[in-house]
Amino acid sequence: MATRWGLCGAGKISHDFSVAIKTLPPGDHRIAVIASRSIDRAKDFAQKHCIPKAYGSYEELANNPKIDIVYLGMLHTEHWRVGMLFLKAGKNVLCEKPFAMNSRKVKDLVATAKKNHVFLMVAIWSRCFPVYAEVRRLLAEEAVGDVKLVKAYFGSPRLKVPRSEQKELGGGALPESIQATGVLLDSGVDESVVVTMKFSRKRMALCAFSIAARLPNDAVIAGTKGPLKYVLGPMHCPTKLVVNDKETEYPLPEPCLPLNFTNSAGLRYEAGEVRQRLLKGLKESKQMPLADSVLLSEIMAEIRKQVGVVFNQDSQ
Numbered sequence: 001m002a003t004r005w006g007l008c009g010a011g012k013i014s015h016d017f018s019v020a021i022k023t024l025p026p027g028d029h030r031i032a033v034i035a036s037r038s039i040d041r042a043k044d045f046a047q048k049h050c051i052p053k054a055y056g057s058y059e060e061l062a063n064n065p066k067i068d069i070v071y072l073g074m075l076h077t078e079h080w081r082v083g084m085l086f087l088k089a090g091k092n093v094l095c096e097k098p099f100a101m102n103s104r105k106v107k108d109l110v111a112t113a114k115k116n117h118v119f120l121m122v123a124i125w126s127r128c129f130p131v132y133a134e135v136r137r138l139l140a141e142e143a144v145g146d147v148k149l150v151k152a153y154f155g156s157p158r159l160k161v162p163r164s165e166q167k168e169l170g171g172g173a174l175p176e177s178i179q180a181t182g183v184l185l186d187s188g189v190d191e192s193v194v195v196t197m198k199f200s201r202k203r204m205a206l207c208a209f210s211i212a213a214r215l216p217n218d219a220v221i222a223g224t225k226g227p228l229k230y231v232l233g234p235m236h237c238p239t240k241l242v243v244n245d246k247e248t249e250y251p252l253p254e255p256c257l258p259l260n261f262t263n264s265a266g267l268r269y270e271a272g273e274v275r276q277r278l279l280k281g282l283k284e285s286k287q288m289p290l291a292d293s294v295l296l297s298e299i300m301a302e303i304r305k306q307v308g309v310v311f312n313q314d315s316q
Contacts, residue, residue, distance in 0.1 A: 002030040003275045006067040006091075008058055008082060009074035010036040010045040012260040013096055017071060018049045020267035023253040029271060035061035048257075058082055062089040069119065069274060072096055075163060077313070080105040087112040092119035094274055101313035103297035110290045119283050120290065121274060127287040128269035130250045131231060131238040135221070138243065144223030147203055152219040152235060155192070155210030159185075164211045175199050178299065182307035190309050197299075237263040 005021065007014050014034070021029050031051050036042040039056025046054040055061050061070060062085055069092040072079055080100040086093050087109065099106045099122040113120035126132060139147065158164040166187055175197040182193035192210040199205070208215060217233035230242040239250050252265040259265065273287050284290045304310070 002027055003271075003278060004030055004032045004066060004068045005271075006033040006035065006061045006064065006070045007031060007045075007051075008035050008061060008070055008072050008086070010034060010038075010041045011073060011075075013264075014045070014071070014073035015049075015257075016259050016261055016264035017073060017267045017271075018045075018051075019255045019257050019259060020265050021271055022256050023265055023268050024271060028275060032067060033061055033064060058085060062086050062091060068092060068278060069094060071123075077101060080109065080313075083109050084112055087116055087118055087120065090116055090118060092274075092278065094121050094123055094270070096123045098122070098300070099293055099297060101311050103294065103301045105313065106294055106297040110294060113283065113290070117283065119274070119278060121270075121277075121285040121288055122293045123267075123270055124288050124293075124296075125267055125270045126236050126238075127285075128273045129238055129266055130269070131241045134241060134248075135229060135231065138229065139221070142223075143225070143243075144221060144229065145225035146201065147221060147223045149203070149222045150205040150219065151207075151222070152205075153208045153215040153217055153233075154236060155208065155213050155215030155217065157214055158211040159191075161211075164189075175205070175299070178302050178306070180303040180306040184308060188309065190304070190307050193303065193307055195303055234262055237266050239263060239266075 007018065018031055021031055031049065033053045033055060034042050034045045034049070034051045035055040035058050036045065037057065039054065042054035042056055045051070061067065070086045072082060072093060072095040074082060076096065076098050079095055079098070083093055083095050093113070099109060109120065138144070166189070177198045178195065180193055180195045182190045185191050191212045193208070195207045197205040217235055219231040219235040221229040231238050232240040232242060239252060241248050241250070252263060255265045273285055277285055
């Protein structure tokens with residue numbers, strides 16, 4: 001039986017998610033409902049994507065008993081409030097990143113999901129890409145020896161995108177120890193940040209983020225046997241991996257409609273991960289477990305604290 005999806009939010013990422021779903025077998029996935037705060041937007045989205053039902057409120061979707069899981073694709077400042085609505089209604093939830101505006105609200109979502117015995121996952125789609133499955137396999141085999149350094153860059157010019165530069169919309173670039181330094185926009189969000197992290201067994205990570213400059217957007221994993229692995233850009237949604245100078249491609253299927261974001265046909269992988277967990281009756285993802293979500297939110301909170309970024313939601 002197909003996994004029946006309800007989409008919450010009729011914006012660009014929901015469009016791409018809907019297109020990505022269509023690259024999967026129709027017997028496995030079906031988008032049954034689209035909900036938006038505007039019934040006109042919902043109807044337009046439904047017509048464009050051949051979705052049988054459209055709602056003009058999130059509450060209607062929360063009350064629909066024939067939905068297996070809800071995908072939250074609205075602005076992330078709303079993730080906590082709307083996520084709590086669906087979790088309390090007993091709905092399984094796949095929530096776009098970030099989960100919430102701070103770690104306290106992330107923990108609220110996790111606790112509510114566990115209390116109501118429902119599935120919850122933040123859509124860190126990178127975890128579900130075949131490239132990273134291969135990276136995990138090679139690391140398990142100690143193909144690089146002892147990992148000593150991970151280096152990753154993620155940056156593109158987005159200063160004219162409101163949700164990137166406005167603090168009210170949650171903008172910004174965003175172990176054993178974390179050291180972060182960065183520069184802020186006049187709005188109070190981080191424009192560019194460099195982070196170094198130290199882990200056990202003398203392992204290090206170096207990360208650079210920017211919404212002002214285009215960075216290489218690749219990643220390197222270096223160990224005692226040499227810099228064996230290069231995840232070629234864009235490393236957050238990769239289709240190429242270099243191992244011992246040999247490049248392997250993991251091509252994405254052609255989408256049926258134009259997409260808004262790079263490689264977002266790859267959203268199919270997280271949808272597939274969700275289906276596999278639901279079929280097994282599990283309440284969290286193997287690739288993106290809830291403990292990792294909480295840890296990630298705490299790391300981000302420490303980075304924001306060190307560079308001086310404070311969201312309005314932090315005092316709520």
